[in-house]
Structure formats: structure tokens, C-alpha cells
Amino acid sequence: MAKAFASAGDMEEKKVSFTEVGEGLYAFTAEGDPNTGVIIGDESVMIVEAQATPRLARKVIECVRSVTDKPISHLVMTHYHAVRVLGASAYGAPEIIMSDVARAMVAERGQEDWDSEFERFPRLFVGHEEIPGLTWPTTTFSDGMSVYLGKRRVDIMHLGRAHTAGDAVIWVPDQEVMFTGDIVEYHSACYCGDGHFGDWEDTLAAIASFEPRSIAPGRGNALVGEEKVAEAIANTADFVASTYKPAAKVVARGGTLKEAWDAVRAECDPKFSDYAIYEHCLPFNVARAYDEAQGIDTPRVWTAARDKEMWAALQE
Template sequence: MAKAFASQGDLSEKKTSFTEIGEGLYAFTAEGDPNSGVIIGDESVMVVEAQATPRLAGKVIEAIRTVTDKPISHLVLTHYHAVRVLGASAFAAPQVIMSDDARAMVVERGQEDWDSEFARFPRLFQGHESIPGLTWPTTTFSDAMSVYLGNRRVDIMHLGRAHTAGDAVIWVPDQEVMFTGDIVEYHSACYCGDGHFADWGDTLDNIASFDPASIAPGRGDALVGRPMVAEALEKTRDFVESTYRPVARVAARGGSLKEAWDACRAECDPKFSDYAIYEHCLPFNVARAYDEARGIDTPRIWTAERDREMWDALQG
């Protein structure tokens, strides 16, 4: 029997958690669904990731209000994907921050990405009718910027390409805590459909160089303590390399996308088949790895039509 397209068959509600990962720092997680982060300063609150709709963003706001009544002044979006950004209006934050490259992705493929992800993740778009439109930043940066929430300094940096070309990480130096977006995952498949495999490992090294005490990853449980951080970094690296390596071998000998798919499954299934959204991600990951191995540096734009065509060819 053909597998349901992407996550259309995944309709069960996920249990959310709100975990303190440092003083005044929290990870909002939901069993492999997109995570959000919360940074509480002396005067206001910064939120990391907006969720897919204002309704889902409301759950993050409810969690925030259990620990502080300070206003939300900043929203940082680690990259541009619809499931991460389209709930932004719920926060009414005066400052919405993205990297320059992330903003460029909104310009280049914002509507296509929205249409694509809406079809893939129906459960994550609860209340989609309240989305006012594409999410645009009020502030962008190229390499790094700092924001002061009163006395608390927050550093927002681009440490290299990985999950997308525009990935940002958020570093809170007083607690040695980092929010990585989807560069790092924990017991959840990395979505690599817009990724840069050759750069991903170096970006993980750059994250490791900060020696974070805790990390809020893009998906999966909060990573509290250096041993858990190290485990997640290594498993993320293994996932990315195990996906790309067999596909690149097939591409190098002129093999087909379907042959690359079979080779990737042979290497990845034994290690990662129990990861959240593994089956969802795999076709998109193989297609992108195959393109990159053949010299296509900028990921091709996913559209709802391309999604279906690729899914039917590989996973259908």
C-alpha cells in the first residue's frame, strides 16, 4: 500500500513540554513537531520561532505567561520555512529578525514554500485562515548582531549553511545556552530538502566550538547538559552524512534518483527509521542530496506539484 503523502496521515495531537534550559530560558517542544524558544530579559521577552499559524503560536504564548508577564519585544526566526514563521502575527513583536539570506528566501520562494508545506502538514496548520500573509522581518543581519533585553545580551549569528542557506543561531552567553533551529535535531529526522550537505558538518563544528551547556534544537527534546548536547550534535552529523554519502556515490556513477533512494534507505533505515518525521523527510532529502551531488548548489524550489511528483516516484 502506498504511504500517505508526507504527514497527511499524522493527525494525532502531540504533547507539548515547556522546559527550562537555563535561567530565564525555555524550550517549547512537542514530540518532534517544530520547537520554539523563549528568552526572558530584565525588561522583555524574545521568542525564537513563530510556529505555523497564529493559533499554534498562541500555545507558546500561553506557556510564556505561566512564567512571566513581561512584554514580547523580539521574535527571531532562525530560517525561512512556513511551519516556522507564519504564526508571527500572534506575537505582535515590534522587532522580527531574520538573516539577510533568510529574507532572500522569502522573496524567492515564500509563497511556494507556504503552499508546499500546507499540503504536507495539515495538522500543523490549524487555524490557517488567520494567517495574514507572508512573514517579513523588520530587521536583518549578515553575519551577527546583538540584542539587549535590559542587561541580558543575546547574540544572533549566521555560523554557516546547513538546514538552509540562511540559518541563524541564538546564543545567550550568560547561561552558555544556544537555540539552533533545525541545524540540530534530537531523535528527529533532519529535513534536508533545502539543505547544504557539504557545509552542514562545518556548521555543527562551529556550534560545538561554543561548548553550549544546553541547546534548544529545532525538533525533539531540549538538550540539557553537555553530554546530551554532544550526543545530539553527533547524531545530527551522522544523519546528514549517512543521507548524503550513499546518494553521492550513486550520482557519481551516473545512477538514477531511484537508485539513490534505494542506496540511502539501505544505509539510513537501520539507524533512523524510528526518528520523528523520518518517512516524511526521506524523499525530499534524497532529491536534494542527488541535486547537490550533481553540482546544483542552490536548492530547487519545492512546489505543491513538485512535492507530489517526487513523492509518487519515490515513496508512493
């Protein structure tokens, strides 16, 4: 019998931190679990990432209420993944913003992703009975848009493909702080199962060109200060390259998915094996790298059945 996914046995609740990354800007982090951003304006609050369930979203709301009683008016999703979006109903009825590509991905593969992630991460979906259904945006954008929370301007942009095809970043210019979603991680493995390895480095360079003072990454601790920001961007680029290049070499010589798995482990284990969710991400990362190296530009849809088939092939 194939062993379970690494994340299936991870049932220990994580310690929450709520870190100020700029004036009126906060990162809700939880030891490698999905992060949420908080942007407090003159009149209202914008939340970046909803969390996986209303239960987890209420933990975010509790932290928000510790610093402000302003209403939550906007909810921005950096991409479509279930662990990011399915807690949306806990926030009331805010304006929900996604890129138009992210919305299309909800339509194309949102239910399959939900079913897949539900089996991969049972702890994150405790209380899933409260989820009313897929989360749909009320507003979408193509390249970018600006939202004004009173006088505070928030820029929401698509800078390129990386973690998914529809990734958004959120830039607060008055503090020079960026919320990057899973394009940037800190001491947490990048999940590349729906990613675009060939574009990721350029998208990271586009983020770096803003010269952020601080970044709230997708997972891992808040990055306060330019030194931490540069470290995390460089480390994320190294993780992505170290995953793709060994797999691409295996594909070039006609090797198997299992051979790509072994090659990527040999490159990545010494550098990243102690990162949060590393063992969980690795099989999906290798499968996507193997596909992309074969010229498959659009990531194949992950389903609960495909998860199991891929995992079984890697255990042989």
C-alpha cells in the same frame, strides 16, 4: 495511485513540554513538531521561532505567561520555512529578525514553500485562515548582531549553511545556551530538502566550538547538559552524512533518483527509522542529496506540484 506523504495522515495532537534550559531560558517542544525558544530578559521577552499558525503560537504564549508577564519585544526566525514563521501575527508587533539571506529566501520562495508545506503537514496548519500573509522581518543582519533585553545580551549569528542557506543561531552568553533551529535535531529526522550537505558538518563544528551547556534544538527534546549536547551534535552529523554519501555514490556511477532512494534507505533505516518525521523527510532529503551530488549548489524551489512529481517518481 501513489500513497500520500507520511505526514499527511499524522493528525494526532502532540504533547507539549516547556523545559527550562538555563536561567530565564525555555524550550517549547512537542514530540517532534517544530520547537520554539523563549529568552526572558530584564525588561522583555524574545521568542525564537513563531510556529506555523497563530493558533499554535498562542500555545507558546500560554507557556510564556506561566513564567513571566513581561512583554514580547523580539521575534527571531532561524530560517524562512512556513512551519516556523507563519504564526508571527499572534505575538503582537515585536521586532522580527532574520538573516538577510533568509529574508531573500522569503522573497524568492516563501509563497511556494507555504503552499508546499500546507499540503505536506495539514495538522500543523489547522486554523490557517488566521494567517495574514507571509512573515517579513523588520530587521536583518549579515554575519551577526546583538540584542539587549535590558542587561541580558543575546547574540544572533549566521555560522554557516546547513538546514538552509540563511540559518541563524541564537547564543545567550550569560548562561552559555544556544538555540540552533533545525541545524541540530534530537531523535527527529533532519529535513534536508533545502539543505547544504557539504557545509552542514562545519556548521555543527562551529556550534560545538561555543561549548554550549544546553541547546534548544529545532525538533525533539531540549538538550540539557554538555553530554546531551555532544550526543545530539554527533547524531545530527551522522544523519546528514548517512543521507548524502549513499546518494553521492549513486550519482557518481550515473544512477537514478530511485536508486539513490534505495541506497539511502539501506543506510539510514537501521539507524533512524524510529525518529520523528523520518518517513516525511526522507524523499525530500534524497532528492536534495541527489541534486547536490550533481553540483546543484542552490536547492531547487519546492512547490506543491514538484512535491507530487518527486513522490510519484519514487513510488515507481
